Amino acid sequence: MSQTTTSAADQSEGTPPPERGGRKPPSRRTTRLVVTIGIILIAALLVFLLLSPPNPDARPVSLGVSYNSFFQWIGNLGPIVQIPIIILVFAAVVAILLVLIEFAPRQGTGYFWLRLISCFAIPFLAFMLLRPYQGAVIYVIAIALIAGGLLFWADYRASQGAGYVYQLTLFMAPAAIAILVGLIYPSIATIIQSFYDKTGENFVGMENYVWAFTNPQGFWSIINTLIWAIFAPIFATVVGLAYAAFMERARGERLLKVLVFMPFAIAPVSISLIWKFVYDYRQGEQIGILNAIVVAFGGEPVRWLDTWPLVNTFCLLFAFVWAQTGFAMVVLSAAMKAVPVEQLEAAQLDGTSAWQRFINVTVPGIRTSIVVVLTTVTIAALKLYDIVAVMTGGRSNSTVLGFEMVNQQQRFQSYGHAAALAVLIFVFVTPLIVYNVMQLRKQREVR
Amino acid sequence: MTAVGAKTPPQFSKADARKVARETRRNEALAHKRLTSPLATIFAVAIAFLWTIPTLGLLITSFRPGADSATTGWWTVFTNPDFTLGNYQAALTSGGTALTLGESFLNSLAITIPVTVFALAIASLAAYAFAWMDFKGRGLLFVAVFALQIVPIQMALVPLLSLFSRGLQIGEVQIFPGLEMRDVDHSFATVWIAHVIFAMPLAIFLLHNFISEIPSDVIEAARVDGAGHGQIFFRIILPLATPALASFAILEFIWVWNDLLVATIFAPTTSLPMTQTLNSLSGTWGNQWFLVSAGAFLVLFVPIIVFLALQRFFVRGLMAGATKG
Numbered sequence: 215m216s217q218t219t220t221s222a223a224d225q226s227e228g229t230p231p232p233e234r235g236g237r238k239p240p241s242r243r244t245t246r247l248v249v250t251i252g253i254i255l256i257a258a259l260l261v262f263l264l265l266s267p268p269n270p271d272a273r274p275v276s277l278g279v280s281y282n283s284f285f286q287w288i289g290n291l292g293p294i295v296q297i298p299i300i301i302l303v304f305a306a307v308v309a310i311l312l313v314l315i316e317f318a319p320r321q322g323t324g325y326f327w328l329r330l331i332s333c334f335a336i337p338f339l340a341f342m343l344l345r346p347y348q349g350a351v352i353y354v355i356a357i358a359l360i361a362g363g364l365l366f367w368a369d370y371r372a373s374q375g376a377g378y379v380y381q382l383t384l385f386m387a388p389a390a391i392a393i394l395v396g397l398i399y400p401s402i403a404t405i406i407q408s409f410y411d412k413t414g415e416n417f418v419g420m421e422n423y424v425w426a427f428t429n430p431q432g433f434w435s436i437i438n439t440l441i442w443a444i445f446a447p448i449f450a451t452v453v454g455l456a457y458a459a460f461m462e463r464a465r466g467e468r469l470l471k472v473l474v475f476m477p478f479a480i481a482p483v484s485i486s487l488i489w490k491f492v493y494d495y496r497q498g499e500q501i502g503i504l505n506a507i508v509v510a511f512g513g514e515p516v517r518w519l520d521t522w523p524l525v526n527t528f529c530l531l532f533a534f535v536w537a538q539t540g541f542a543m544v545v546l547s548a549a550m551k552a553v554p555v556e557q558l559e560a561a562q563l564d565g566t567s568a569w570q571r572f573i574n575v576t577v578p579g580i581r582t583s584i585v586v587v588l589t590t591v592t593i594a595a596l597k598l599y600d601i602v603a604v605m606t607g608g609r610s611n612s613t614v615l616g617f618e619m620v621n622q623q624q625r626f627q628s629y630g631h632a633a634a635l636a637v638l639i640f641v642f643v644t645p646l647i648v649y650n651v652m653q654l655r656k657q658r659e660v661r
Numbered sequence: 662m663t664a665v666g667a668k669t670p671p672q673f674s675k676a677d678a679r680k681v682a683r684e685t686r687r688n689e690a691l692a693h694k695r696l697t698s699p700l701a702t703i704f705a706v707a708i709a710f711l712w713t714i715p716t717l718g719l720l721i722t723s724f725r726p727g728a729d730s731a732t733t734g735w736w737t738v739f740t741n742p743d744f745t746l747g748n749y750q751a752a753l754t755s756g757g758t759a760l761t762l763g764e765s766f767l768n769s770l771a772i773t774i775p776v777t778v779f780a781l782a783i784a785s786l787a788a789y790a791f792a793w794m795d796f797k798g799r800g801l802l803f804v805a806v807f808a809l810q811i812v813p814i815q816m817a818l819v820p821l822l823s824l825f826s827r828g829l830q831i832g833e834v835q836i837f838p839g840l841e842m843r844d845v846d847h848s849f850a851t852v853w854i855a856h857v858i859f860a861m862p863l864a865i866f867l868l869h870n871f872i873s874e875i876p877s878d879v880i881e882a883a884r885v886d887g888a889g890h891g892q893i894f895f896r897i898i899l900p901l902a903t904p905a906l907a908s909f910a911i912l913e914f915i916w917v918w919n920d921l922l923v924a925t926i927f928a929p930t931t932s933l934p935m936t937q938t939l940n941s942l943s944g945t946w947g948n949q950w951f952l953v954s955a956g957a958f959l960v961l962f963v964p965i966i967v968f969l970a971l972q973r974f975f976v977r978g979l980m981a982g983a984t985k986g
Contacts, residue, residue: 263834263836264831264834266834268833268834268835269835272835274837274838281840281850282838282840282841285840285842285845285848285850286841286842286845286848288850289842289845289846289847289848289849289850290845290846290847291846291847292767292847293767293768293770293771293847293849293932294767294770294771296771296775296847296849297770297771297774297775300775300853301774301775301778304775304778304779304782308782308786311786312891312894312895313891314891315889315890315891315894316889316890316891316892316895317889317891319889319890320889344837345837345838346836346837347835347836347837347838349834349835350834350835350836350837354836374795378794381794381889381890381891382790382794382796385786385787385789385790385794385890385894386786386787386790388783388786388787389783389784389786389787389861389865390787392783392857392858392861393806393809393858393861393862395824395858396817396821396854396855396858396859396861397809397812397817397858397859397861397862398809399820399824400816400817400818400819400820400821400824401812401816401817403819403820404816404817404819404820407819407820453708456704456708457705457708457709459701460701460702460704460705460708461701461705462701463698463701463702464698464701464702464704464705464706465702466702470705470706470709472969472972473709473712473713474708474709474712475972476716476965476968476969477712477716479915479919479961479964479965479967479968479975480716480919480961480964480965481918481919481921481935481936481960481961481964482919482921482936483919483921483936483939483940483943483957483960484939484957484958484960484961487719487939487943487953487954487956487957488715488716488718488719488957489715491715491718491719491722491950491953491954492715492718494948494950496948499732499733499734500734501730501731501732501733501734501735501950502734503714503715503718503734503735503736506734506736536712536715539712541979544976544979544980545979545980548976548980593811596813597813597814597815599815599921599922600921600922600936603921603925603940604921604940604943615815616813616815619815619818620815620818620922620925620926623818623819624925624926629819632819633819635815636813636815636816636818636819637816639813639815639816640812640813640816643811643812643813646811647808647811647812650807650808650811651804651807651808654804654807655804658800
């Protein structure tokens with residue numbers, strides 16, 4: 215107890231942590247003050263930038279080279295030639311990064327200058343290669359330089375010694391930028407978009423969501439997505455579990471495994487065509503095997519993919535389950551091999567049947583794996599796009615959220631509706647995210 | 662059982678280790694044989710048969726002359742065999758004004774290979790920092806990255822697309838222009854970037870699991886010898902994690918190759934990969950199943966070869982994602 219209070223007091227009074235390498239101990243309070251001022255400055259610059267008068271005639275400012283000109287140049291080469299060139303360029307960038315990570319944190323005047331210069335030069339170059347518009351260029355440069363200066367300062371005064379924060383930033387920066395620009399910003403933009411109309415200019419409140427629940431396309435996409443999310447994981451897991459159990463006691467395990475696992479590696483487009491052929495319907499002699507069987511038993515051929523309700527959705531769903539079963543089987547089969555043999559033998563000595571042993575020993579033993587398979591397949595089913603797109607294109611009320619969202623955007627240019635549907639997928643997936651995160655935290659605590 | 666071979670200390674000769682492994686395998690097979698039951702075999706074979714029929718049907722159709730496959734079921738081939746390779750040739754070269762499957766095969770390669778390399782490199786850098794560098798909020802940040810893994814791609818599609826085409830523009834104020842790729846022959850920039858972004862959360866999570874398993878003694882020793890993080894990453898982590906990196910690379914390769922959604926949204930018409938080309942061609946081909954079937958197999962050919970050849974790595978990557986998630 216007393217220890218925690220002293221350490222808290224340490225921090226608030228800015229008492230330095232143990233000295234490193236004989237350097238002057240950095241004061242935390244000044245560091246924090248400077249960082250805060252820097253962040254406020256950047257925010258102020260952003261506000262000024264957004265308030266600056268719009269200038270429709272502004273032209274991009276370029277240093278002569280930009281991402282744009284590079285991508286245009288490489289884009290005019292043949293596809294195969296592009297592969298080695300882009301990989302070499304990328305490798306060069308990563309190499310520079312690693313060299314900086316290795317050398318810049320060292321002590322000495324030369325390394326100090328290397329760190330200082332790179333802190334200012336990298337953000338400056340990164341922004342200038344994007345070719346900011348004339349009106350914005352001053353603000354952009356100022357923001358880049360302040361951010362670079364902040365990084366240098368925070369790094370120089372870091373309690374772990376100069377260079378540590380610098381290294382950390384370089385390691386993280388590429389992935390962080392990708393995630394911020396490509397996932398976080400677009401997700402927020404989509405949520406905002408979902409409250410605006412088609413053009414994205416007029417605020418419409420919940421109208422897009424009301425549309426999603428009342429318009430037939432939106433309504434059936436929600437109902438079908440729920441059907442997918444409930445039945446696909448159950449079917450895939452049950453069949454995968456049964457198959458893994460049979461396979462365990464069957465001969466030729468390796469071949470059996472490959473045969474069922476292979477569909478998992480097949481492109482969904484090909485999966486869809488494979489199954490479209492199974493469901494093929496025509497006048498006269500049937501070439502689709504399902505209708506051929508129906509006819510052989512004296513029935514009338516069925517238009518499987520156009521028979522609504524439920525029939526077409528389940529026909530699509532089976533194609534998906536067919537592909538996912540292999541995944542379920544492989545994960546569950548590996549888990550089964552880890553069930554202790556002693557437990558099974560003990561149960562056998564108690565005179566239980568094979569079925570009882572399976573239900574009472576094996577299944578509880580692999581429960582976590584079963585849950586993992588269920589959640590993984592559910593998430594995949596909620597996001598599903600390709601199978602519906604290729605097999606029916608959403609015809610006959612077979613649409614699902616993941617497909618309808620793209621459909622609204624591409625065919626009807628209806629961005630508000632598309633955004634609302636995307637947000638609905640997100641809402642459906644959220645409970646699974648929360649559950650998975652809880653599992654992850656539990657595991658990390660165990661470690 | 663096989664762990665016996667793996668745990669052998671290094672001073673054992675390789676021949677001995679191999680011998681032990683061979684004997685273990687033989688014993689295993691023997692034990693397994695005793696455990697098999699004919700009923701289980703029958704059920705397993707039945708399911709495997711059911712699972713193979715759809716693919717087999719289309720595979721056979723792809724080798725039958727168009728006149729045959731349009732009028733009779735593929736199962737009649739067993740009584741009336743007649744095969745041709747012409748379907749594949751026709752499927753590769755037919756495309757009209759749009760891309761042919763042959764041309765888009767090159768596009769698929771030009772998309773998939775760089776994306777796999779980029780995602781692997783960027784994610785392993787971040788994964789290293791998560792695993793071996795201490796900083797405030799590391800655990801929370803890592804959980805956040807893990808949670809992002811499950812954000813549907815559909816959430817990010819439209820804003821990212823407008824970022825590429827129109828640049829950054831907030832309100833009326835223009836800040837950055839978009840990438841002007843309209844007049845470019847084969848522009849893959851947008852597809853590359855989009856794929857790498859969408860791969861990031863899972864890639865960081867998987868690679869972190871692999872990289873954090875490297876024993877800390879090895880890294881401590883290198884640090885004592887004066888290696889910085891750059892050297893540790895490049896000369897210790899990368900070589901030691903190669904099998905793990907390979908297994909992620911294979912997963913990523915197959916996913917990107919098979920992807921349809923990202924390609925549909927982000928690829929310009931001249932840069933479409935095979936999946937998207939097959940999708941649009943299958944619309945024009947309609948009921949010409951001899952073409953559709955050959956097209957479907959042309960697309961699945963590369964991932965299946967990769968899958969069969971490197972199945973062990975593939976399963977390993979998959980398990981790391983599944984069991985630790």
